[in-house]
Amino acid sequence: MANSTITDVARLAGVSIKTVSRVVNREDAVREATRARVEAAIAKLGYAPNQSARDLASRRAHLVCLIYDDPSAYELPSAGYIIRLQEGVLRVCRSQGYELLIHPCSYRRRGVTRELEALIRRARPAGIVLAAPLSNTRSIVAAITATGTPLVRLAPGLKRAADGVVATNDREFSAEMVRYLASCGHQRIAFITGHPDHKAVGMRYLGYRDGLQQSGLTFSSQLVAAGDNSFGAGEAAGMQLLEREPRPTAIFAANDDMAVGVMRAALRLGITIPDALSVAGCDDITLAEQVLPPLTTIRQPFAAMAEQASLMLVKGMPDKQPGSGHFVFKGTLKIRGSTGPAP
Amino acid sequence: MANSTITDVARLAGVSIKTVSRVVNREDAVREATRARVEAAIAKLGYAPNQSARDLASRRAHLVCLIYDDPSAYELPSAGYIIRLQEGVLRVCRSQGYELLIHPCSYRRRGVTRELEALIRRARPAGIVLAAPLSNTRSIVAAITATGTPLVRLAPGLKRAADGVVATNDREFSAEMVRYLASCGHQRIAFITGHPDHKAVGMRYLGYRDGLQQSGLTFSSQLVAAGDNSFGAGEAAGMQLLEREPRPTAIFAANDDMAVGVMRAALRLGITIPDALSVAGCDDITLAEQVLPPLTTIRQPFAAMAEQASLMLVKGMPDKQPGSGHFVFKGTLKIRGSTGPAP
DNA sequence: CTGAAAGCGCTAACAG
DNA sequence: CTGTTAGCGCTTTCAG
Numbered sequence: 001m002a003n004s005t006i007t008d009v010a011r012l013a014g015v016s017i018k019t020v021s022r023v024v025n026r027e028d029a030v031r032e033a034t035r036a037r038v039e040a041a042i043a044k045l046g047y048a049p050n051q052s053a054r055d056l057a058s059r060r061a062h063l064v065c066l067i068y069d070d071p072s073a074y075e076l077p078s079a080g081y082i083i084r085l086q087e088g089v090l091r092v093c094r095s096q097g098y099e100l101l102i103h104p105c106s107y108r109r110r111g112v113t114r115e116l117e118a119l120i121r122r123a124r125p126a127g128i129v130l131a132a133p134l135s136n137t138r139s140i141v142a143a144i145t146a147t148g149t150p151l152v153r154l155a156p157g158l159k160r161a162a163d164g165v166v167a168t169n170d171r172e173f174s175a176e177m178v179r180y181l182a183s184c185g186h187q188r189i190a191f192i193t194g195h196p197d198h199k200a201v202g203m204r205y206l207g208y209r210d211g212l213q214q215s216g217l218t219f220s221s222q223l224v225a226a227g228d229n230s231f232g233a234g235e236a237a238g239m240q241l242l243e244r245e246p247r248p249t250a251i252f253a254a255n256d257d258m259a260v261g262v263m264r265a266a267l268r269l270g271i272t273i274p275d276a277l278s279v280a281g282c283d284d285i286t287l288a289e290q291v292l293p294p295l296t297t298i299r300q301p302f303a304a305m306a307e308q309a310s311l312m313l314v315k316g317m318p319d320k321q322p323g324s325g326h327f328v329f330k331g332t333l334k335i336r337g338s339t340g341p342a343p
Numbered sequence: 344m345a346n347s348t349i350t351d352v353a354r355l356a357g358v359s360i361k362t363v364s365r366v367v368n369r370e371d372a373v374r375e376a377t378r379a380r381v382e383a384a385i386a387k388l389g390y391a392p393n394q395s396a397r398d399l400a401s402r403r404a405h406l407v408c409l410i411y412d413d414p415s416a417y418e419l420p421s422a423g424y425i426i427r428l429q430e431g432v433l434r435v436c437r438s439q440g441y442e443l444l445i446h447p448c449s450y451r452r453r454g455v456t457r458e459l460e461a462l463i464r465r466a467r468p469a470g471i472v473l474a475a476p477l478s479n480t481r482s483i484v485a486a487i488t489a490t491g492t493p494l495v496r497l498a499p500g501l502k503r504a505a506d507g508v509v510a511t512n513d514r515e516f517s518a519e520m521v522r523y524l525a526s527c528g529h530q531r532i533a534f535i536t537g538h539p540d541h542k543a544v545g546m547r548y549l550g551y552r553d554g555l556q557q558s559g560l561t562f563s564s565q566l567v568a569a570g571d572n573s574f575g576a577g578e579a580a581g582m583q584l585l586e587r588e589p590r591p592t593a594i595f596a597a598n599d600d601m602a603v604g605v606m607r608a609a610l611r612l613g614i615t616i617p618d619a620l621s622v623a624g625c626d627d628i629t630l631a632e633q634v635l636p637p638l639t640t641i642r643q644p645f646a647a648m649a650e651q652a653s654l655m656l657v658k659g660m661p662d663k664q665p666g667s668g669h670f671v672f673k674g675t676l677k678i679r680g681s682t683g684p685a686p
Numbered sequence: 687c688t689g690a691a692a693g694c695g696c697t698a699a700c701a702g
Numbered sequence: 703c704t705g706t707t708a709g710c711g712c713t714t715t716c717a718g
Contacts, residue, residue: 021697050464052395056712072646082426102429362687374688395710395712397712398694399713400714
C-alpha cells in the first residue's frame with residue numbers, strides 16, 4: 001500500500017511513463033493489449049495519480065470551486081439550497097475526476113474581491129460556479145472574469161440572456177402561480193417581496209404583476225408588503241397584510257421561508273388555512289412538506305442547475321469555450337394543502 | 344495581473360527564492376529588512392503561491408477533507424447539520440491557509456472503502472474529519488488509518504474515550520432532559536429511538552433510562568417506540584405511542600425531525616401541545632424554532648466540534664501527533680413552548 | 687541569516 | 703501506436 005508513482009507502474013508494465021499517462025487519461029492512441037497490461041499494473045500497485053503533480057504540470061487544478069453567500073453570516077434556512085447546489089456540482093466532479101472546493105463568503109464584506117482573486121491564484125480551479133446573490137454583483141463577476149478562469153453564474157436574475165449563465169424562469173412561474181390562485185376564485189392576492197440584492201427573486205414580483213394582469217385582476221399597492229427572504233420578515237409582513245381591510249384571501253410570498261412565516265402569522269390571528277386564507281411560497285424547501293397544511297410552492301431544480309453549470313465548465317459545450325452558453329431551467333408548481341378555493 | 348511566480352518575487356526583491364519561500368511560510372530566520380523588501384515585492388506583483396507546486400514539493404496538500412454521509416441518498420433534513428460542520432472546518436481552514444474538500448458518500452455502499460482510499464491517494468489531504476455514522480464504521484476507519492492520513496472522528500458514540508475523537512455527551516444530556524420532564528410532573532415519559540447505525544444517537548436511549556432511574560421512575564417497554572431519525576418515522580411512532588393506554592404525557596424523541604413528526608401526529612389526533620402532551624427533541628435544527636409551539640430540545644455545538652477536529656488535524660496538539668486527543672462537547676438544554684407541566 | 691542545487695510526480699511537445 | 707526530454711513552481715537538503 002506504499003504510494004506508488006507512475007514510474008512504478010511503467011516499470012511493472014514494461015512501458016514508458018507516457019504510455020501509463022495515456023491510459024490513465026483515457027487517450028485512445030494505445031493498443032488494447034498494452035492498455036490491459038498497464039491497467040493490471042495499476043490495479044496491482046493500487047496506483048492513483050498524484051493530483052498535485054498533475055495540476056502543476058497541466059497548469060490547472062482538477063477542482064471546481066463553488067462560491068456562495070455565507071449562510072453562517074445570517075440565519076440558516078438556506079442550508080437546503082446550498083446542499084443541493086453542492087450535490088449538483090459533486091455529480092459532475094465524481095464522473096469527471098474533479099474535486100469540489102467550497103467557498104462561502106459574504107458578498108457585502110469589503111475585500112471579498114481580493115479574497116476571491118487570491119483564492120483563484122492559489123487554487124487555480126478549472127472553473128467557478130457562482131451562486132446568487134454573488135452572481136449579481138458586478139465587481140465580483142468582473143474580478144473573476146479578469147483572472148481568465150471559466151465562470152458560470154447561477155440565477156443572476158438578468159433581464160436578457162447572457163453567456164455563462166444558468167437561469168430560472170422566475171417571472172414566468174410566478175405569473176403561473178398567480179393565475180392558479182386566480183383560477184381558485186381569489187380576487188385579492190397579496191405578495192411579499194424578497195431581498196433586494198437577490199435579483200432573481202425580484203423577478204418574481206414582476207411575475208406577480210404579470211399574473212394579475214393575465215387574470216384580469218387589478219394591482220394594488222395595498223396588497224404588497226416588503227420582506228427580506230427570512231422567516232421573521234414573512235411573519236411580520238403576514239401580520240401586516242392580514243390586518244388590512246379588506247383582507248387578502250391569498251398571500252403569495254417570494255420564498256418559502258416567508259410563506260411559512262405567513263402561516264405562523266395566520267395561526268396567531270386564528271385564521272385557518274386554506275379555508276380562510278390560501279398561502280403559497282416559492283423554492284420548495286424541505287420544510288414546505290413538513291408544515292401543516294403542506295405548503296403550495298414552486299420547485300426549482302437547483303441540483304440540476306448546478307450540475308449543468310459544472311458541466312459547462314468541465315466539459316465545455318461543443319464549439320465553445322468552457323463556461324459559455326445560456327440555459328434556463330423551469331420551476332414546477334407544486335399544489336399542496338395550503339391553497340384552496342377563495343372563501 | 345499576470346500570474347507571477349516565486350522567481351519573479353525573488354528577482355524584484357533581489358533575494359533568492361529560498362528567502363521568499365521563508366517569508367511566505369513565516370519562518371523566522373529572516374532579517375527584518377529583508378522580509379520587508381520581500382513583502383513589498385509580493386504586494387507589488389500580487390503574488391500568491393501556487394498550491395499545486397507547494398503540495399507537490401511538500402508531499403501533502405493544504406487541504407482538509409470532510410467526509411460525511413451523503414444526504415442526497417435519502418431525505419434532506421441533515422442539511423443544517425452538514426452546513427454547520429462545513430462552517431466549523433472552514434473557520435480553521437481560513438485562518439490556517441487550508442482549503443476544504445467535501446466528500447459526501449454513502450456509508451453502506453460497497454466500495455466506499457476503495458473510493459476513500461483512492462481519494463486520499465489522489466488528493467493527499469493534510470487531514471480528514473469523519474462524521475457520524477461513517478465514524479462508527481470499523482472498516483472505513485481502519486482503511487483511512489492505514490493510509491497514514493491524520494484522522495479525527497466526530498461523535499462516534501464510543502463507550503470509552505479514544506484518541507482522535509471529538510465526542511458529545513449524549514448520554515448525559517438525554518438523562519438531563521428526562522429529569523427536566525420528570526421535574527414538570529411527568530410520570531409516563533415515552534422515548535423514540537434513533538437509527539441503529541448512529542451510535543451517538545443510541546447513547547441517548549441509555550441516557551433516557553438513566554434519567555428515568557435518577558428520577559425514580561420505572562422503565563416500561565410500552566413507552567418505547569423505534570424510529571430511524573426521519574420525520575415520517577417520528578410521526579408513525581408518535582401515532583403508535585399516543586394510541587396506547589395509558590397514554591404517555593411526554594414524548595422525548597432521539598432527534599428533532601422525529602419530534603416534529605410527533606407534533607404532527609398529536610395535531611392529527613387533536614392532542615394539544617403542551618397542555619395535553621409535552622414533546623422534546625434533540626439537535627436544535629432550524630425547524631425547531633419555527634414550529635408552533637417551538638420545540639424544546641438540546642443544542643449541540645456542531646460547528647465548534649468540527650472546528651476543534653480540524654484544529655487537531657492542522658495544528659496538532661502540543662507534544663502529540665496531528666489528530667490525537669479526545670474532546671467531549673456538551674449539549675445544552677433549550678426549554679421552549681412544546682413542554683410544560685404534566686396534565 | 688541566506689543561497690544553490692536537486693528533486694516532488696506528472697503532462698506536453700516532439701520524435702520516432 | 704510508443705518513448706524521450708523538458709519543465710511546472712515550489713520545498714528541501716546542505717552549504718556557506
